[in-house]
Amino acid sequence: MEKDDCHPATHPFIHELKLTRAQRIRSLVLGVVLVPLRVLLAAVFFLLMWLIAPLRTAGLSAEERARPIKGWRRWFFHPIICQLSRAVFFSLGFLWVRVKGRRAGLKEAPVLVVAPHSSFLDMLILCPTQLPTVVSRSENASLPVIGALLDFNQSVLVSRKDPESRKKAVSQLNERLTSNGYWPQMLMFPEGTTTNGKVLIKFKPGAFLAGVPVQPVLLHYPNKLDTVRWTYRGTTWTEALWNTTSQLYTNMTVEFLPVYNPSPEEKEDPSLYADNVQKLMAAALGIPATDFVMEGRFPVCKLGGLSLPVELESPPRETLSLLYKHGLKEPEVEAALKEMIDRCQSRSQESTVSAEELGSILGVTDGETAATICSLFSKDESVDLRQVCLSVAAISGFFSFKSLLHTGFNLFDSEGKGSLNAQTLSGLMGALLGFPQHNISQLYTEAASEGQVTEENLLRVLTTHQTYQRVVNEYLRPEALLDGKTINNNANAVHNGNGSLHYKKSE
Ligand SMILES: *[C@@H]1O[C@H](CO)[C@@H](O)[C@H](O)[C@H]1NC(C)=O
Ligand SMILES: *[C@@H]1O[C@H](CO)[C@@H](O)[C@H](O)[C@H]1NC(C)=O
Ligand SMILES: *[C@@H]1O[C@H](CO)[C@@H](O)[C@H](O)[C@H]1NC(C)=O
Ligand SMILES: *[C@@H]1O[C@H](CO)[C@@H](O)[C@H](O)[C@H]1NC(C)=O
Ligand SMILES: *[C@@H]1O[C@H](CO)[C@@H](O)[C@H](O)[C@H]1NC(C)=O
Numbered sequence: 176m177e178k179d180d181c182h183p184a185t186h187p188f189i190h191e192l193k194l195t196r197a198q199r200i201r202s203l204v205l206g207v208v209l210v211p212l213r214v215l216l217a218a219v220f221f222l223l224m225w226l227i228a229p230l231r232t233a234g235l236s237a238e239e240r241a242r243p244i245k246g247w248r249r250w251f252f253h254p255i256i257c258q259l260s261r262a263v264f265f266s267l268g269f270l271w272v273r274v275k276g277r278r279a280g281l282k283e284a285p286v287l288v289v290a291p292h293s294s295f296l297d298m299l300i301l302c303p304t305q306l307p308t309v310v311s312r313s314e315n316a317s318l319p320v321i322g323a324l325l326d327f328n329q330s331v332l333v334s335r336k337d338p339e340s341r342k343k344a345v346s347q348l349n350e351r352l353t354s355n356g357y358w359p360q361m362l363m364f365p366e367g368t369t370t371n372g373k374v375l376i377k378f379k380p381g382a383f384l385a386g387v388p389v390q391p392v393l394l395h396y397p398n399k400l401d402t403v404r405w406t407y408r409g410t411t412w413t414e415a416l417w418n419t420t421s422q423l424y425t426n427m428t429v430e431f432l433p434v435y436n437p438s439p440e441e442k443e444d445p446s447l448y449a450d451n452v453q454k455l456m457a458a459a460l461g462i463p464a465t466d467f468v469m470e471g472r473f474p475v476c477k478l479g480g481l482s483l484p485v486e487l488e489s490p491p492r493e494t495l496s497l498l499y500k501h502g503l504k505e506p507e508v509e510a511a512l513k514e515m516i517d518r519c520q521s522r523s524q525e526s527t528v529s530a531e532e533l534g535s536i537l538g539v540t541d542g543e544t545a546a547t548i549c550s551l552f553s554k555d556e557s558v559d560l561r562q563v564c565l566s567v568a569a570i571s572g573f574f575s576f577k578s579l580l581h582t583g584f585n586l587f588d589s590e591g592k593g594s595l596n597a598q599t600l601s602g603l604m605g606a607l608l609g610f611p612q613h614n615i616s617q618l619y620t621e622a623a624s625e626g627q628v629t630e631e632n633l634l635r636v637l638t639t640h641q642t643y644q645r646v647v648n649e650y651l652r653p654e655a656l657l658d659g660k661t662i663n664n665n666a667n668a669v670h671n672g673n674g675s676l677h678y679k680k681s682e
């Protein structure tokens with residue numbers, strides 16, 4: 176089974192709900208009555224949970240908390256919290272949950288992998304699965320109600336920022352999944368983020384690291400209106416909540432697929448294991464399995480090891496769009512790009528500039544726009560000018576790819592050796608794409624001839640290699656020039672009638 180790697184035709188991070196006039200009126204009228212009532216009721220149950228959940232671990236030492244909770248604390252509190260969480264969702268309109276298939280026991284499958292991930296309302300799955308443990312961000316542990324529940328569930332907490340905590344979480348996961356029944360079952364959303372459900376995005380390897388059997392679980396919302404989804408763009412969570420609670424009821428179906436036992440190769444290679452389970456679940460859903468992932472703030476597509484920002488949402492495209500919005504005309508943008516390139520080439524000046532300097536080079540007068548552009552490329556106050564100029568120039572349409580590659584190659588081959596090493600190649604690709612590249616090993620291997628990545632070899636691979644020529648043709652396409660106006664308005668540009676994202680110029 177081949178994967179549909181991610182052509183942006185299936186952009187998974189945008190969900191918009193189109194309502195007819197009648198539906199809108201109905202949702203408004205019902206909503207005015209139902210929404211406050213339901214939210215209030217749910218809040219009351221939530222509050223009860225908040226009061227009760229901490230009792231479960233009350234008085235336990237840190238050491239005891241690090242072990243699975245047993246005895247009366249389990250059998251007494253577990254059903255109460257189960258019923259209360261069911262009550263929360265019942266109040267929100269999930270009157271019944273249809274269950275297909277059989278949930279595997281803890282020893283058959285220590286982990287349930289659930290997809291597609293649609294919104295926070297997916298948490299309802301915890302009820303028919305008897306409150307398994309989850310993995311969550313440590314930031315959430317300090318949230319009022321959620322924090323108490325995460326504690327209750329003895330969740331594994333990971334901090335995004337701290338690599339140490341990531342390591343600790345991986346070892347905790349490993350311990351729990353291989354404990355042979357000592358720890359309760361776990362539940363994970365391997366996609367790691369919510370999508371519009373049109374495709375499955377790449378599975379994160381977490382659930383598959385231990386190489387234990389998993390049970391794939393499909394989550395369907397078979398409703399006339401797809402109200403529950405809440406994604407990176409489009410519907411917000413308040414709209415999703417309003418639109419869902421203003422329906423008389425909302426259908427949900429949980430489908431347990433047979434337990435998946437990994438092959439020896441899959442046990443050795445968690446990403447192969449994750450990919451195979453993804454394909455299996457996608458086939459069961461009848462949708463494509465793709466290589467989209469969310470990397471930092473941006474949705475990206477994985478292609479040949481490279482991370483490619485999904486069209487219209489990459490830092491260079493947003494930059495270009497901001498420049499046009501700021502009132503710059505095409506010749507001014509072109510001149511600013513040329514000036515940036517000159518400045519990068521003059522060895523006497525540092526390539527790192529502050530937001531202010533960037534603003535003055537770009538001819539942007541207001542400090543806010545300059546700061547926004549800076550923040551697209553970098554987490555701190557300064558930015559590597561090479562990234563801004565090459566990536567924006569690449570999609571601007573003012574320069575040929577060949578000439579930019581030449582410029583970029585020389586910028587990164589700062590010692591003039593005529594070849595790049597892994598680090599400088601990663602820098603160059605990151606600068607051309609306007610997005611950090613952490614995995615260029617495949618590209619490096621393809622482009623290296625006699626251990627040398629020369630400009631000529633790199634150009635050859637990027638223009639003729641089956642995978643990498645797509646990077647140039649599809650992701651570095653100078654479409655924004657003629658669409659300077661269109662990309663100012665992402666929501667409209669992204670959707671054509673059938674909800675797919677497409678390239679204006681080629682069609
Ligand atoms: C439902 O959500 C959509 C956005 O996806 C919004 O335009 C619409 O107004 C919402 N409906 C109601 C009744 O709020
Ligand atoms: C932990 O279990 C509670 C109890 O039902 C559930 O409502 C809650 O969502 C779980 N916590 C998380 C973060 O999933
Ligand atoms: C944890 O917090 C993040 C944002 O920080 C949020 O997107 C996510 O849904 C939260 N998870 C839970 C289980 O509450
Ligand atoms: C819920 O599912 C049933 C069929 O299983 C369907 O007839 C009904 O219209 C669905 N409800 C909504 C609100 O879409
Ligand atoms: C790097 O990319 C290759 C594909 O080119 C992939 O097979 C490999 O798993 C990636 N490595 C990491 C650490 O992501």
Ligand SMILES: *[C@@H]1O[C@H](CO)[C@@H](O)[C@H](O)[C@H]1NC(C)=O
Nearest residue numbers: 184671672673674675677682
């Ligand atoms: C959606 O529209 C695009 C471009 O208009 C077209 O190429 C594609 O075939 C359409 N897809 C479907 C499923 O209709």
